Amino acid sequence: MPAHDASAPPAGTSRAFVKCILSGDSLVLKESATSPPASERTVSLAYLVSPRLASSKRGQANDEPYAYDARETMRRVLVGKDIALRVDYSNPTTGREFCSVYAMSPKTREWVNVALLSLQRGCVKLRDEPPRSALPIDYALLQEAQRRAQEARTGLWSDKSPPAITLIQTTDPAAFVKQYKGQTLTGIVEHVRDGGCVKIRVLLDNGHTHHFLWTTFSGIKAPMLKPQGSDAPEPYAEAARDFVEARLLQREVQLLAEDVVPGPNTSNGVLATVLHPFLPFLQRAGAKRVHAVAEHVVNGSRLRVVIPRESAKLAVVLAGIRVPRQGEPGAEEAMALTSSLAMQRDVQIEVDAVDKTGAFIATVHVPDAQGKMKNLAVALLEAGWASIHEYSADQSAYGNQLYAAERSAKAEKAGLWAFEEDEDEEGAEAAAKEAAKKLEQMSVAEAAPTVTKNLAPVTVSEIVTAAHFYLQSMAPDAVANLENMMAQFATYHASPAATATAAPSPLKAGDHVSAKFTADNQWYRARVRKVLNNGTATVVYYDYGNVETVPTATHIRALPAHFTKLPPQAQEARLAYVRAPTATGAFADDAADALDRLRMNGPGKSIVLAL
Known part of the structure; x- marks a missing residue:
């Protein structure tokens, strides 16, 4: 049962997201943080009047006294935050809405009328107008806040002029x-x-x-x-x-x-x-744990969490482990375990770093059956539905716990290790690391056999295992064709015509479609591999080789015929004469990482393929 129990916003309010503050009594709102510009609206705080900031349009060269303080009070509290608002009245001539705006207090987690903050500081005043017939229940609080500022001679009520800006x-x-x-x-x-x-x-x-x-x-x-x-x-x-x-x-x-x-x-x-001091509350916390609520589980090692104190949402990746990819054995079990332990629960996070997608690499602590906090990555390793990510685990303060949990799962043959063959793990690991080290020290030319025919420049676009991957041609005409097609593809999917396009019906395996890749929210050509009963489908992005499962309603569209003329640009390939560990086998990640580093360190980040 979810442990998170935030207080409900005031009755009669709706929710919005604050984009920016125009002045001490005007703000620009969006429906949500990800809403398009078309959803923006400008509202004013009801019953308040704020000093004006400088404006070239009005011919006003300087700020009025306390105008900047009034704006800063609102900016520090509201920008980038979700708020609740109630429209109290509007101007019939201009249509401007005058609202009571509420923000959640990080300390009490109660909703507070933000006008109180500015009135208490004395940087705004209540309007000199007759009370309206339907004043909000907290209008008396606004009057009391202004009365206290007057008594304390604060801000606009002071006898002294503020420092000039x-x-x-x-x-x-x-x-x-x-x-x-x-x-x-x-x-x-x-x-x-x-x-x-x-x-x-x-x-x-x-x-x-x-x-x-x-x-x-x-x-x-x-x-x-x-x-x-x-x-x-x-x-x-x-x-x-x-x-x-x-x-x-x-x-x-x-x-x-x-x-x-x-x-x-x-x-x-x-x-x-x-x-940019991104998420300064994480920096302030240092190594301390930050309270969060797990809002959504993307897969076994990736979650979206909410920080209630800061009204912030983060993408989080579990530090120190790997889980099977979508479609691989163990992927569903890893996701189910993470969901059962974290979904809609109070958790604690410790951030280590940020990955290349912008997600936070973190240790996530979840409550166990006794209410004690336990490392989620350790729980996945103990159940056998995850394996060690060596580099990340070595950087983690919980590295010893992670390695111990994996050793325990291997000994018990839990989860993914149920079908692993017994072997001299210590000797095999040393041999694998030594081989990988020698391979990385070799140049591409040294590593490749001497071949004089059927050479082709390619890049590895997706790695399945160390010996199974997808290739893209690096020939100039192939690169230009793909780039031109993708530019036209992006333009098309940003158009109203594409937005109104739905997935083919009925959707079936083998269909060629447009699919939105969840890592970057961009559209790519894809082929449906499997249609599932829960409203999702597994697709392969056949110009790159990536595979993932996406919602059909929002992430799949029909593919226009003129985008099918270019053949698939990713070619499935396997290394000749070698056998690599399977995706879930021992040292699979080490071997795949070695290939990935060899690829990324190669001249021009491309390799020469001998057919």
């Missing part, structure tokens, strides 16, 4: 770089132009001077929304912008100015390294 629109980026190069500066991202350029409010002079600075991320080139000479955005430009916006808009960052943006059209900007 100097606003500077940076027009000489070269001078800025010369003065501040090599220094770590603090700022707030005020606008995201595209995936590689943002406008930062740089806070200087103890926060009394604000430089507005167009900043281009050094070291990358992001697709542009408005490329020079064209009104059409470049492929993936909107996705790149949304990715940066979701993580940086109105967040505090640190930047290291490096140089001036080259070229004639630089937007008066600088090149800089931008450091």
Whole structure:
């Protein structure tokens, strides 16, 4: 039974996600964190009036007193958070909605009217208007908060003027770089132009001077929304912008100015390294455990968790272990065990690192039958439905427990080890590691036999085992054909026509379809391998070789005929003259990892195939 019991939001409210704060009494909302821009709406806090920030449109060069404090109070509390809101009234002329907005207190886990925070600080006031016929039940609390601020002579009620804030629109980026190069500066991202350029409010002079600075991320080139000479955005430009916006808009960052943006059209900007203190509550926690709720189990070692205190959702991968992939023996059992121990339960996480997909590599502790917290990875190893991921386990503070759990499962022949043959494990392991080491030290040319005919440049796109994998041709025309097709494919699936397209009906094994890969949420050509009874289907992405099971309703669409002309680009292959461990056999992961490292370290990250 789920242990999580958050208090219900106030009656009559709906839920929303806060994208950004426009002022001390206005905010931009979305339906959810992943909703498209079309779902955005601007609302105002009911019964409040806030000092105005500077605005070139209104011809106002400076902030009114306490305007920045009012906005910051709301920004720190609300940006990137889920809230509850109730529309109290609206302006019949403009249609603007005036709402009571509630956020969950991280300490009490109760819903609090956020207007109380600004009123207590004295940076906003209640409107001077007659009380309405249907005032909210907490309006008296707002009046009491303002009365206390008046008595304490806080903020707008003070007899003293606040320190002035100097606003500077940076027009000489070269001078800025010369003065501040090599220094770590603090700022707030005020606008995201595209995936590689943002406008930062740089806070200087103890926060009394604000430089507005167009900043281009050094070291990358992001697709542009408005490329020079064209009104059409470049492929993936909107996705790149949304990715940066979701993580940086109105967040505090640190930047290291490096140089001036080259070229004639630089937007008066600088090149800089931008450091994002992502999920600072994890950094503050250090090695301590963070309370979370396991919201969803993706597979045996991957979960989505919610951090209630921070209203944050994370993708988490269990540190130190591997579980069978979808479709392999033991995959369903691993997922079932993880679901039974973690699904919708209070858990504790300790983050070690972040993987290449953005998921957090972490130790997850779950309650056992006695209510004591147990390492979930250890439980999977003891049951025999997982094996050690050597590198990750060696980095873990729980490495000894992980190795001991695997040894116990092998001895008991539990789970995946039920059909393993007895062998001299210690001697075999040493021999396998020595062979892998020698293989990695050899160049591709040395490792390959001398062959003068039937050579083809390829790249390994998917590894099943050390001797079973999928290849893509690296011939120039093959690469160009696939890249061109994928660019057209992405454009098509971003169109309304594709959005309205459903999966073929009835869906059956062997059908060629469009399928959305869960690792990057992009669409690829695929072939249906198996249709399951739970509304999912197993597909193979035949241009790359990946296999996974996806929901048919949301992740499968009919494949237009003109996208079937290019033959499948991934070719199944096996190494000649060798026998490698099976996917679940002893040293299977070590052997596959050795092949993967050899592939990634090869010249141009490609290999030569001898047919």
